[in-house]
Amino acid sequence: MMLTPHEEQLSFRTEVRRYLSRSWPIEISRRSLEDGFPFDREAWAGLCRMGAAGILVPERYGGAGAGVTEAAFVSEELGRLVVAAPYLSSAVTAAVLLTGLAEGGDEFARDRLPSVAEGTTIATVAWLDNTGLWNPDGISVEARTTDTAWTLDGEVRFVTDLGTADLVLVVAGTPDGLAVFALSTEGTGAGRLPLVCLDPTQPVGRLRLSGAPAIRLAPGLPRDEVLRLLNRTAAVSAACLCAMQLGGAEQCLDMTVEYALQRTQFGRRIGSFQAVKHRCADMLARAESARSVTHHLVSALESDAPDLEVAVSLAKSFCADAFNACASDALQIHGGIGFTWEHDIHLYLRRARATAHLHGDATHHRGQLAALIASRQN
Amino acid sequence: MRRTLYGPEHHAFADTLQDFLTKKVVPHLTEWEEKGAVPRSLYRDVASLGALGLQVPTEYGGGGAKSFLFNCVLTEQVAYSRATLGSLRVHTDVVMPYVMAYATPEQRERWLPGMADGTLMSAIAMSEPGAGSDLAGMATTARHTAQGWVVSGSKTFITGGSQADIVVVVARTSRSENRRGGLSLLVVEDGMKGFQRGRLLKKLGLMTQDTSELFFDDVLVPHDNMLGEEGRAFEYLTGNLAQERLSIAVNAQAQSVTALDITTAYVKERRVFDKALSSFQNTKFTLADLDTRVAAGQALLDRAIADHEEGALSAADAARVKLYCTETQGLVVDACLQLHGGYGYIREYDICRLYADARVTRIYGGTSEVMKTIIAKSLGL
Numbered sequence: 001m002m003l004t005p006h007e008e009q010l011s012f013r014t015e016v017r018r019y020l021s022r023s024w025p026i027e028i029s030r031r032s033l034e035d036g037f038p039f040d041r042e043a044w045a046g047l048c049r050m051g052a053a054g055i056l057v058p059e060r061y062g063g064a065g066a067g068v069t070e071a072a073f074v075s076e077e078l079g080r081l082v083v084a085a086p087y088l089s090s091a092v093t094a095a096v097l098l099t100g101l102a103e104g105g106d107e108f109a110r111d112r113l114p115s116v117a118e119g120t121t122i123a124t125v126a127w128l129d130n131t132g133l134w135n136p137d138g139i140s141v142e143a144r145t146t147d148t149a150w151t152l153d154g155e156v157r158f159v160t161d162l163g164t165a166d167l168v169l170v171v172a173g174t175p176d177g178l179a180v181f182a183l184s185t186e187g188t189g190a191g192r193l194p195l196v197c198l199d200p201t202q203p204v205g206r207l208r209l210s211g212a213p214a215i216r217l218a219p220g221l222p223r224d225e226v227l228r229l230l231n232r233t234a235a236v237s238a239a240c241l242c243a244m245q246l247g248g249a250e251q252c253l254d255m256t257v258e259y260a261l262q263r264t265q266f267g268r269r270i271g272s273f274q275a276v277k278h279r280c281a282d283m284l285a286r287a288e289s290a291r292s293v294t295h296h297l298v299s300a301l302e303s304d305a306p307d308l309e310v311a312v313s314l315a316k317s318f319c320a321d322a323f324n325a326c327a328s329d330a331l332q333i334h335g336g337i338g339f340t341w342e343h344d345i346h347l348y349l350r351r352a353r354a355t356a357h358l359h360g361d362a363t364h365h366r367g368q369l370a371a372l373i374a375s376r377q378n
Numbered sequence: 379m380r381r382t383l384y385g386p387e388h389h390a391f392a393d394t395l396q397d398f399l400t401k402k403v404v405p406h407l408t409e410w411e412e413k414g415a416v417p418r419s420l421y422r423d424v425a426s427l428g429a430l431g432l433q434v435p436t437e438y439g440g441g442g443a444k445s446f447l448f449n450c451v452l453t454e455q456v457a458y459s460r461a462t463l464g465s466l467r468v469h470t471d472v473v474m475p476y477v478m479a480y481a482t483p484e485q486r487e488r489w490l491p492g493m494a495d496g497t498l499m500s501a502i503a504m505s506e507p508g509a510g511s512d513l514a515g516m517a518t519t520a521r522h523t524a525q526g527w528v529v530s531g532s533k534t535f536i537t538g539g540s541q542a543d544i545v546v547v548v549a550r551t552s553r554s555e556n557r558r559g560g561l562s563l564l565v566v567e568d569g570m571k572g573f574q575r576g577r578l579l580k581k582l583g584l585m586t587q588d589t590s591e592l593f594f595d596d597v598l599v600p601h602d603n604m605l606g607e608e609g610r611a612f613e614y615l616t617g618n619l620a621q622e623r624l625s626i627a628v629n630a631q632a633q634s635v636t637a638l639d640i641t642t643a644y645v646k647e648r649r650v651f652d653k654a655l656s657s658f659q660n661t662k663f664t665l666a667d668l669d670t671r672v673a674a675g676q677a678l679l680d681r682a683i684a685d686h687e688e689g690a691l692s693a694a695d696a697a698r699v700k701l702y703c704t705e706t707q708g709l710v711v712d713a714c715l716q717l718h719g720g721y722g723y724i725r726e727y728d729i730c731r732l733y734a735d736a737r738v739t740r741i742y743g744g745t746s747e748v749m750k751t752i753i754a755k756s757l758g759l
Contacts, residue, residue: 274659 003295003302005069013073019050020081026344029084032200033347038164039084044119047074053091054117056236057099062114068236068301072243072294079247082347084201086122089161092240093233094123094169100229101180106218108182112167122164126156126207127171127230133360134234136227141172141209143181143216150216151189152181152209160358162205163194170207170214171230177223178230181214188213199354201347235312238359239301242294242315245323245355248348249287252323252330255345256280259334276333283329286322293318310372317365320356327352379673383680388451391429395452398427399459407462411585411731414578416464418541421496424463431494433474438490446621446686450628457632460640460728462586465501465538469493471625473500473546475618476563480606489544489565501542503533503566503592504615510745513548513612514557518594520549520564526601527551527564529594530572535742539590540575543568547594548611561611565603572597583734619744620696624686626743627696627703630736631679634672634703634710637732641665641714644729648719661717668710675706694756701749704739711736 005013024043031037047053055071057063064070071092078087095116102109115121129138141154152172162168168183168190183190189212194205218226257280260271270276293315300311327349331338338345356362384392402423410416424430432448434440441448449471456463477489477500492498509515518531529549539545545566554560566573576591606614642665645656655661682699685691711733715722722729740746 275663278660 003069003299005073009069009073012070013077016047016050016052016074016077017080019046020077020083023047024081024083024085026081026347029082029201030344030347032084032203036200037084038203039086044085047085048119052087053119054095055091056095057113057117061099061102061110061117063095063099063117068239068298071236072240072298075240075243076247076250079244079351080251082201082248082251082344082351086124086161086164088202088237088240088244089124089165090116090122091119093125093160093237094167096233096236097125097169097180097229098123100232101218101221104218104221104225104229106221108215108217112182116167121166122161123167123169124159124161124165125169125171125233126159126162127169128156128158128359130157131360131364132158132357133364134230134237136178136230139171139173139178141170143172143174143179143214145174150181150214152183152212152214154209156207156209158195158204158358159207160202160204162192162207163203168207169217170209172214174216178226179219180217180226180230182217183209184213184215186213197354199347199350201351202354234359235297235301235308238312238316239294239297241355241359242290242297242319245319245352246287246290246294248351249283249290249319249323249326252326252345252348253280253283253287256283256330256333270333279329279333283326286325290319290322310369313365313368313372316360317362317369320352320362323348323352324356379677381676381680383447383683384451388447391448392451392455394427395429395455396459398423399455399461403461403463404459407460407586408726410462410464414580414585415541415588416462416586418499420463421466421469421499423496424466425494425496430466430470430496431474431490432470433478434490434494435478438486438494440490440494446624446683449625450683453625453628454632457629457636458639460636465541465587467625467629468502468537469500472618472622473502475621476502476546476605476614479618480563480614484602485565485605492543498543499538499541501536501538501545503536503539503545503547505533505535507532507534513561513615516548516550516561518547518549520547520551520562520599522551523598525598527599527604529564529566529597529599531594533592533594535579535589536592537587537589539592540578540588545573545592546605547592548615551608554609558612560609561615562608563605563611563614564599565605566594566597566599567603570597570599582737583731584738585731585734616693620691620693621686623696623700623743623749624682624691626739627679627682627699630700630703630707630739631672631675633732633736633739634668634675634707637707637711637714637729638665638669638672640728640732641717645717655717664713664717668713671706672710675703679703692756694753697744697749697752700743701746701753704736705746707736707739 023046028040028043051064052074054063055066055074059065078085098109098113098116102113112121116123127134129135141152141156143150143152152170170181170183171178172181189210191208192205197204260276260280261269263270297311297315300308331345331349334345337343421430428441429452431440432443436442453467474493489498493500506517508517520527520529529547547564547566548561549564550560551562552560572595574593576593579589581589645661646654648655679699682691682695715729715733718727718729721727724730
């Protein structure tokens with residue numbers, strides 16, 4: 001499958017890239033490491049004015065009504081500059097989930113979507129299991145009901161952007177299957193514990209719920225439909241995550257090539273040494289292959305392809321390794337300077353390591369791929 | 379790196395061998411490769427140098443060495459000289475230990491003199507079409523009768539099988555509860571009725587080693603031809619596996635050293651883009667990397683040989699050494715062939731043969747995966 005983005009989509013990407021390099025340089029994101037600064041609200045507002053927060057939300061709910069292609073492009077550009085922004089949590093995961101629920105007739109979702117699409121409400125979803133994976137059998141939150149209201153109990157170990165989220169959606173088990181809940185805004189019975197992360201530009205928190213009041217969203221939606229929606233949400237999130245890794249890998253390559261052309265040792269530019277130029281060529285090959293598998297996944301989502309699961313595991317396993325390898329190679333080629341705090345490479349290495357685990361690491365997805373291929377042959 | 383294994387007697391032996399191999403073997407290599415086997419007379423020539431019965435006691439015409447070091451020297455010199463001795467290593471390093479350890483005085487009298495002078499060549503028949511390293515899955519049977527054991531079944535991938543005068547056959551002599559029980563060693567001799575050799579199997583490499591299928595159609599084997607005690611073959615076979623694997627590692631390591639030598643010489647001569655191939659950083663770094671791995675392999679291997687000399691080499695350590703040396707050999711021959719470019723793909727260049735011959739070392743004597751299983755087990759996994 002080939003992704004052939006049209007002119008408009010490509011120029012949108014260029015605009016996003018231009019905006020980010022001007023208004024959200026890496027120095028700003030670096031503050032997350034230096035003083036725990038969550039993210040730049042002003043820069044986020046500017047990005048949202050370009051439609052980023054509502055990119056996947058239909059126009060009738062205040063969004064841009066664009067597709068996964070555009071969403072992935074934004075993600076790639078954010079990854080390129082390791083931007084600290086709640087984009088994946090709010091504009092991708094929560095937005096896709098809320099849109100599905102709104103389409104299922106839920107009033108709360110319809111009511112809150114416009115502010116999520118506008119970027120003024122930051123939303124996140126507490127739904128990953130104890131390994132950072134979306135797994136319907138790994139849901140550890142139980143929902144209980146009295147006649148009129150629901151309360152939630154349990155713990156979700158990894159919730160992205162939990163610290164800054166205005167709206168927290170929780171996937172919990174009910175007597176009639178999995179359902180999506182919105183935590184009440186007062187926050188009673190809900191403890192948010194920020195975790196010390198390797199990559200503070202993408203913060204993760206732990207959510208503890210004990211008798212936390214919550215609203216059940218789209219209670220009339222059949223359980224199969226809920227599961228289908230959650231699976232779709234996971235696939236879109238994975239695609240945008242891969243695009244983010246792709247952007248990071250590309251930037252590692254660009255930085256390294258630039259450095260190799262300028263740094264001189266033994267009277268020559270280091271890029272003229274085969275050991276360096278061959279390594280750069282390997283980085284390029286990895287980054288380009290990461291682009292291919294990411295586009296394959298985006299295209300599978302856009303066309304509702306039947307082998308979506310294969311595309312997800314293929315992309316998720318490859319891109320994580322590719323980004324990791326590119327970040328490691330970039331550091332090696334930069335030599336001592338690459339090992340310093342002042343240099344940006346460690347931000348990429350952190351991002352590569354951290355994103356590799358979100359939504360299942362490469363080993364998990366290779367296992368999934370093997371099982372899918374085996375079942376296909378039977 | 380400095381090697382400390384060998385004394386003056388080993389170096390003298392190495393010199394003798396090198397002279398013989400260069401003059402009497404290397405010139406015939408192509409011819410023997412085409413035939414798919416070395417001539418039988420070669421084994422007698424090797425025996426005349428005292429190299430065949432190194433460990434056979436002197437009263438049977440052997441060298442009487444307790445040590446395995448001379449066997450190592452032989453294997454190394456064959457590799458360093460870019461020569462071959464066909465399936466000789468199986469005869470000396472694999473079969474002989476069984477005969478020496480388990481044969482009765484009468485059997486020793488009968489077989490050892492011939493084994494030491496090259497007139498009685500041997501092979502061992504373990505693998506079957508349906509069972510490789512899984513000895514417990516063996517299907518060849520031997521039925522007890524008053525006249526002897528009646529062997530029936532088939533074996534495959536038998537090195538030296540087409541030329542062997544005696545074949546040590548692993549056969550099931552009883553069904554036991556214990557999957558490892560009920561296997562025995564029987565010596566089948568050339569000419570016994572019902573013993574047939576199949577075609578020479580064509581292989582990717584090791585062109586001078588004959589490899590064949592063997593068929594046993596109710597072959598009557600005298601009771602006196604049972605090697606060791608009935609039902610204890612599994613224990614015997616696993617008992618010698620450490621030396622068998624060590625022997626494979628010695629060969630793999632020596633082949634790696636040779637591949638590096640050949641390639642280092644080649645890249646100095648070969649010119650591309652108006653420069654010696656050796657002047658490119660890719661060439662230097664590739665060879666430096668391989669050389670480091672090979673040096674590490676030699677240190678590991680020499681440690682293992684020293685342990686084996688003291689009877690202290692564990693099965694897991696033998697597996698580690700075999701795994702490391704053969705996997706390294708694979709990397710070395712592949713990268714070395716790449717440095718040869720198109721010429722590396724032509725058989726008249728030694729690296730081509732080394733590449734083809736290397737592939738099986740990760741398979742025979744237990745695959746790399748089997749080695750990992752053994753190592754994992756030693757970790758309590």
